[in-house]
Amino acid sequence: xxxxxxxxxxxxxxxxxxxxxxxxxxxxxxxxxxxxxxxxxxxxxxxxxxxxxxxxxxxxxxxxxxxxxxxxxxxxxxxxxxxxxxxxxxxxxxxxxxxxxxxxxxxxxxxxxxxxxxxxxxxxxxxxxxxxxxxxxxxxxxxxxxxxxxxxxxxxxxxxxxxxxxxxxxxxxxxxxxxxxxxxxxxxxxxxxxx
Amino acid sequence: xxxxxxxxxxxxxxxxxxxxxxxxxxxxxxxxxxxxxxxxxxxxxxxxxxxxxxxxxxxxxxxxxxxxxxxxxxxxxxxxxxxxxxxxxxxxxxxxxxxxxxxxxxxxxxxxxxxxxxxxxxxxxxxxxxxxxxxxxxxxxxxxxxxxxxxxxxxxxxxxxxxxxxxxxxxxxxxxxxxxxxxxxxxxxxxxxxxxxxxxxxxxxxxxxxxxxxxxxxxxxxxxxxxxxxxxxxxxxxxxxxxxxxxxxxxxxxxxxxxxxxxxxxxxxxxxxxxxxxxxxxxxxxxxxxxxxxxxxxxxxxxxxxxxxxxxxxxxxxxxxxxxxx
Numbered sequence: 001x002x003x004x005x006x007x008x009x010x011x012x013x014x015x016x017x018x019x020x021x022x023x024x025x026x027x028x029x030x031x032x033x034x035x036x037x038x039x040x041x042x043x044x045x046x047x048x049x050x051x052x053x054x055x056x057x058x059x060x061x062x063x064x065x066x067x068x069x070x071x072x073x074x075x076x077x078x079x080x081x082x083x084x085x086x087x088x089x090x091x092x093x094x095x096x097x098x099x100x101x102x103x104x105x106x107x108x109x110x111x112x113x114x115x116x117x118x119x120x121x122x123x124x125x126x127x128x129x130x131x132x133x134x135x136x137x138x139x140x141x142x143x144x145x146x147x148x149x150x151x152x153x154x155x156x157x158x159x160x161x162x163x164x165x166x167x168x169x170x171x172x173x174x175x176x177x178x179x180x181x182x183x184x185x186x187x188x189x190x191x192x193x194x195x
Numbered sequence: 196x197x198x199x200x201x202x203x204x205x206x207x208x209x210x211x212x213x214x215x216x217x218x219x220x221x222x223x224x225x226x227x228x229x230x231x232x233x234x235x236x237x238x239x240x241x242x243x244x245x246x247x248x249x250x251x252x253x254x255x256x257x258x259x260x261x262x263x264x265x266x267x268x269x270x271x272x273x274x275x276x277x278x279x280x281x282x283x284x285x286x287x288x289x290x291x292x293x294x295x296x297x298x299x300x301x302x303x304x305x306x307x308x309x310x311x312x313x314x315x316x317x318x319x320x321x322x323x324x325x326x327x328x329x330x331x332x333x334x335x336x337x338x339x340x341x342x343x344x345x346x347x348x349x350x351x352x353x354x355x356x357x358x359x360x361x362x363x364x365x366x367x368x369x370x371x372x373x374x375x376x377x378x379x380x381x382x383x384x385x386x387x388x389x390x391x392x393x394x395x396x397x398x399x400x401x402x403x404x405x406x407x408x409x410x411x412x413x414x415x416x417x418x419x420x421x422x423x424x425x426x427x428x429x430x431x432x433x434x435x436x437x438x439x440x441x442x443x444x445x446x447x448x449x450x451x452x453x454x455x456x457x458x459x460x461x462x463x464x465x466x467x468x469x470x471x472x473x474x475x476x477x478x479x480x481x482x483x484x485x486x487x488x489x490x491x492x493x494x495x496x497x498x499x500x501x502x503x504x505x506x507x508x509x510x511x512x513x514x515x516x517x518x519x520x521x
Contacts, residue, residue: 032429
């Protein structure tokens with residue numbers, strides 16, 4: 001088992017099950033917090049993430065397929081492709097990204113970290129990955145935050161392609177777009193610089 | 196050059212003197228909050244009554260004469276309006292009397308900078324935790340040198356949350372250190388935990404913990420409240436550190452005096468082979484020395500403010516303040 005990535009709450013390993021390459025995402029113990037809180041957070045988050053991936057894949061959205069779920073770990077199909085952040089995103093890809101987010105929001109999933117770092121191009125198809133911060137919600141606030149994060153991660157030109165495609169693919173997008181404008185007007189977002 | 200700094204954004208009237216980056220005086224008078232907390236007008240009155248005495252005390256402690264002082268800094272914000280005005284007016288009066296250049300200092304930046312200095316941190320992830328503020332800061336050079344906010348509280352500051360809970364428990368003095376004291380030997384109760392990316396929120400936690408008063412042991416409540424809130428801060432800090440690719444963690448502000456929070460952050464640093472450090476407690480509590488420290492750098496960097504432009508800004512954000520060079 002080789003570690004291939006480290007997030008704040010989980011480690012990602014490359015492994016094999018029955019000769020098939022797999023990705024293992026395991027939420028590790030954090031020594032700084034008490035055991036009761038540590039286990040609760042790791043358990044809940046693993047369960048939520050697995051549930052969301054299943055929900056999305058059931059709705060035909062391109063996500064890595066789950067092979068097995070443990071108490072603190074999820075085994076997933078290993079995608080081989082390139083992250084959108086390492087490519088020069090094209091009009092087609094940004095359009096697809098907008099459609100993908102619209103379809104996720106349609107089934108009430110807010111991604112929580114929807115940036116080019118979590119979109120992967122495999123065999124010319126765009127996949128969404130990393131649902132560690134995702135939640136099932138119909139709150140337009142959470143959905144608007146997905147748009148906001150993308151807005152801060154790409155050029156205004158690419159973002160407008162993305163937003164147009166999102167609007168065209170989602171029936172009830174007006175409320176979310178309005179919410180986005182409202183969030184941007186709030187004091188704390190005006191001056192804040194994002195990575 | 197000897198620079199004097201005045202701080203009065205909350206309960207402390209602080210006066211510090213710095214010369215070539217070295218603190219040579221750090222005196223203060225602190226309003227006793229008792230069980231009621233702070234009433235801004237009353238605290239301002241306290242500051243007015245004490246300003247002259249603390250200023251004289253600082254000059255005496257520095258072992259210099261007033262005429263040797265070359266510059267002055269005051270806290271422009273953030274803070275309570277009536278309180279901020281006292282340092283602002285005192286600074287203007289002193290500047291006129293002694294013919295000094297004035298630097299208008301951001302309180303949060305001052306906490307972070309004095310901690311960077313004493314903690315020997317170069318480019319850290321800085322967790323700034325005080326009564327009114329809770330932010331994760333990092334230095335950015337563009338579009339101008341400043342502390343950018345990587346994450347922050349959605350609602351109230353951690354200190355405010357701890358103080359409110361202390362008041363609800365009728366502890367005296369009603370602030371965070373009393374919670375820390377009462378948390379000894381407590382058992383963990385599940386409480387709402389809210390982290391979103393690098394941001395966090397505390398009001399849900401406060402409400403739930405308050406509902407449990409009377410039904411649970413005080414030690415258990417204090418322990419669980421601290422553990423839950425501090426874990427949220429640690430998670431957000433850890434995420435920011437990985438995202439921004441930093442190798443140092445600092446903590447500053449009033450709540451930086453909490454030993455449990457410090458030991459948790461130290462653990463985060465160990466797990467990422469990073470360095471964790473902080474300033475002596477007299478600089479984590481509000482103080483004038485940190486204002487003088489930043490003011491000296493600002494004046495050396497040509498960032499003085501004309502006397503008729505010396506304002507206060509109650510909501511002065513760290514990420515809008517230009518940071519002087521080291």
